[in-house]
Amino acid sequence: MSRWRPPAPRSAPYITLQGYERLNAELKYLWKEKRPEVTQAVKEAAAQGDRSENAEYIYGKKQLREIDRRIRYLSKRLENINVVDRIPDDRDTVFFGAWVRLEDEQGEQREYRIVGADEIGDAPGYISVDSPLARLMLKKQAGDEIWLKKPDGAEEWFEIVEVSYR
Numbered sequence: 001m002s003r004w005r006p007p008a009p010r011s012a013p014y015i016t017l018q019g020y021e022r023l024n025a026e027l028k029y030l031w032k033e034k035r036p037e038v039t040q041a042v043k044e045a046a047a048q049g050d051r052s053e054n055a056e057y058i059y060g061k062k063q064l065r066e067i068d069r070r071i072r073y074l075s076k077r078l079e080n081i082n083v084v085d086r087i088p089d090d091r092d093t094v095f096f097g098a099w100v101r102l103e104d105e106q107g108e109q110r111e112y113r114i115v116g117a118d119e120i121g122d123a124p125g126y127i128s129v130d131s132p133l134a135r136l137m138l139k140k141q142a143g144d145e146i147w148l149k150k151p152d153g154a155e156e157w158f159e160i161v162e163v164s165y166r
Helices: 017-046 055-079 132-137
Strands: 014-016 082-084 099-104 109-115 126-128 145-149 155-164
Touching: 014 017, 017 055, 017 082, 109 132, 126 132, 132 145
Parallel strands: 014 082, 109 126
Antiparallel strands: 099 109, 099 155, 145 155
């Protein structure tokens, strides 16, 4: 049995202006502050002599690899991403960046913002534009109904109550 896994589908190359600024700030922090700090620590640990049993040196090198991996990812991602920083002309329709209030069958309301894959987790209620729920909501308007089919086969009904852009 092999460990090969098919590559993950590419996420949509869109991001909000706030998400772009956060990723760019993380890249600058890693490159200008964190990496030089860890590099200096590795240099000092290497000066102590035997590197094979030097925990500070080994841990520092591991940290550098992780920082460099993240820097490479952010650099490539920021090059190939489209920043969506304007509100669409049709503000009644769900597009990228919209805040959407949904009501389920029990009358409970939930609010979601459709954002890029790099932004989910930044704030509660952020969902990726690639998620099944977001794909169902795109190009819909208030009053439209959507049916979300779950992986277990069950279906969940929602009505779009409100669409807004803040």
